[in-house]
Amino acid sequence: MKFEAVIGLEVHVQLATASKMFTRVAAGYGEPANTLTDPVVLALPGALPVLNKAALDQIIKAGLILGCSIAPVCKWDRKNYFYPDSPKNYQLSQYDQPICLGGAVEIELPGPARNVMGEHKKIPLTRIHLEEDVGKLTHGAQDTLVDYNRAGTPLMEIVSEPALASADEAYAFLTSLRLALVHGGISDCDMEKGQMRCDANISIRPVGATRLGTKVELKNLNSISFVRDGIAHEIRRQLAVAAAGGTITQETRDYDGQTGTSQSLRSKEMAHDYRYFPDPDLMPVRVDEAWLAALRATIPEHHFDRQRRFMADYQLPYTITSVLVPDRGLADYFEAAARLGAAPQAAANWIANDLRRELAAAKLPLAASKLHPAHIAGLVSLVESGVISSSIAKEVFVAMFQSGEPPAAIVDRLGLRQSTDTGELEKWVSAAIAANPKAVAEFKAGNEKALNPIKGAVMKASAGKANPQRVDELARKLIG
């Protein structure tokens, strides 16, 4: 029998806000333990929550980016359970009325080759809701320590439909989701800092069956690669069980990315009763059209839309757009250069290759670069108008990356203008012909490539300033 996998993801994402979700204490990472606390975070007697509107803005924005419908009223529920990382022993969450319903994540599957765009698919979402994060436990040999710095940080839970068919699709889902959220300023989605966490529900069923198989929940998938590897591993495990005639048991498994193995955490879903009820300390919040419109105006173009536009409008190759578009700053930089009149393909090449290489070598972020889109536009125009050659342009690029000096000024200062003086050129070309009789003979015998050493000698003699087009024409004329 042939089986297919069905995967659903639950992704928790911390929202980027200055303060926590229900109090003014800063939301942060890496601070000394229990310093980002106050009576509300520690659930002291008498403390009350007050909604941080920025958190609601962020999740609504996320919902708009992902095409969700936004509930007209945002309501809060208490999820009651005892655990030492939860100061109130209830979590403020959204139970029956999540703020975002529906929506989808557009994903790109691996293409047939690296330079060919892969198939795109929309993975539907069930819901997105807002809740508060919990603290962090550190287990020692004798005791357990609790750090409440993370407690109360706004956290959204994105639940996909069971609509993913492979580990690669799950990988593509998270990659695309992360890009959309980072570009929207919703979260930094740094999985190492726990800003993005993923659980996967995996089942298999005979191809063609409509009923879902018994699901296994995979936890602790703390990098996007581990998600892919963990899911692939779990599918293989379930297929092996099925092949051996066994049955899959409903359980929660822990995947260890280091060893590539998983083990059962709980053999059966514990019968939790969270005793949800509407929180009486918080008022429901009405979300009106004006609020939505204001947020809609802040949403950036979706990365796949932008990529398609770059390919169509600027005629950029897929590979270059795959470099530019995921980095919103770089793509904005490119568009700024294009708006200044730079030939798009040339500008894109400079940015995707030379600029990234120099930034990496200097360990600089783009924002700290002395080289601005105007420099790129200037350089491209100097090359296009024949003032300098492409090889000289490489020199100019490095010089202006270092100093921030405009390209034309560098060209003038260093005397790098390309020579088009026919007299001077003829001298160089004649000398090169005289010095390379073997090449001349081969060229005359019909070998086009034999012209190259002659042109190379001219470029060398002219220190790169000779116009290659003119050199080619002259060489043919003088030999012929």
Place this chain on the structure above:
Amino acid sequence: MADEIIHQPAARLAALLAAGKLSSLELVQACLARKRAVDDRVQAFNSCDEAAALAAAQASDARRAAGQARGPLDGIPVGLKDAIAVEGQPLTCSSRMLANFVSPYDATVTQKLKAAGAIPLGRLNMDEFAMGSSTENSAFRPTANPWDLTRVPGGSSGGSAAAVAAGELPLTLGSDTGGSIRQPAALCGIVGLKPTYGLVSRYGLAAYASSLDQIGPLARTVEDAALLLGVIAGHDPRDSTSFQAEVPDYRAGLAARKGPWRLGVPKEFFGAGLDPEVSAAAKRALEFYRQHGCEIREVSLPLAAEYAIATYYLIATAEASSNLARYDGIRYGHRSAAAKDAIDIYTRSRAEGFGSEVKRRIILGTHVLSSGYYDAYYLRAQKVRTLIRNEFAAVLRDCDALLSPTSPVPAFKLGEKSADPLAMYLTDIYTISVNLAGLPGISIPCGFTGGGLPIGLQLIGRPFDEAGLLAIAHAYEQAHEWSQRHPAL
């Protein structure tokens, strides 16, 4: 001096302070002396930071000397129920769970008191976590009724009521979830006001039932209650349920609003279970208003009468079961010495830290929220609550206030009802529906039983019309001398 001032209304004390005939230091010293004289019998105080109060009194006197007094309550001591946070002072909720807890922050009402120059003085006894109607559920000791030390002061704000009645403090704050200010005020012969839900910030009040709790004043006169309400009322950005309302000058409103008023008398609040002496006193008050030109009309609140107690004990316990989950022995509060792991810390600390009434309500509340019972209990109770609210709103369209006894019985004997929770719950039968409807309610003295026990009259007003309610109460009080009687201690 001390004997003359211990039973004076706060407004009179404020006048003496303003005239330079009394210093805040003398006043605080007089209160402390009275406390030393009577509190071993009344047992209203859980604790008292005397040094802090004396220092605050000296600071107040210095302000006044410099011409910078902050208003009528500057220099006046105000006692706080031991559920309202004061920075650096114990906050026990009269529970073993918080016996050693010191609050690191001020409640909003505490901040407002301090800003007005009032002096927080004393942590006052209560039923544990405000669950009870007699203050016998205090984990530490019961408070006695100053009029008869063998009887209860009512509850849960029993310490706050007894301290005022006994002359230990001129003003106190309590909290009222189902009658916990009004019922002890009635049983102790003083004035107690539960404001409209949302008028006073709950920030810093250890929560019992969030959708019902309100902080309010207990005082010797309606004028004093108006003064204190004016200080603590108003929107608080730290309490999402606090209302964006203008706070009028309640004291000025007492004389400005003269009536006559249209008063409704809910016939169900004069039915079975009502003590004949209490009934007679309430009806005499009714006659007073009638003789002063008020239109008295009989109204009916059948749902409130029939379902308020059941509805209350579903909603309040549900919220309490969740609110009290934070008392787990992990971050603060009692932690069992015998606990071996996290689950053990929870079960043993809570088993040791909570008293039986608190446990009863947590268990009840946990049950009503459980999957499979939620719809039948909690959700239905919320629907009934809406109907009760609508019922009151309909009646109050044609009435300025409703009038009833506060408690069906005067102060009962210590131990008399403590073995029978249902009998205890019924003492809140006239007050509980007011919390469900979110309305303001006030209890004022309206007589004494033949045995010398105080009787309270309850007036229920329109939402956020505390000014009107206080004026109606003031009119009655001005024509009677009940507030001038004091218990012999």
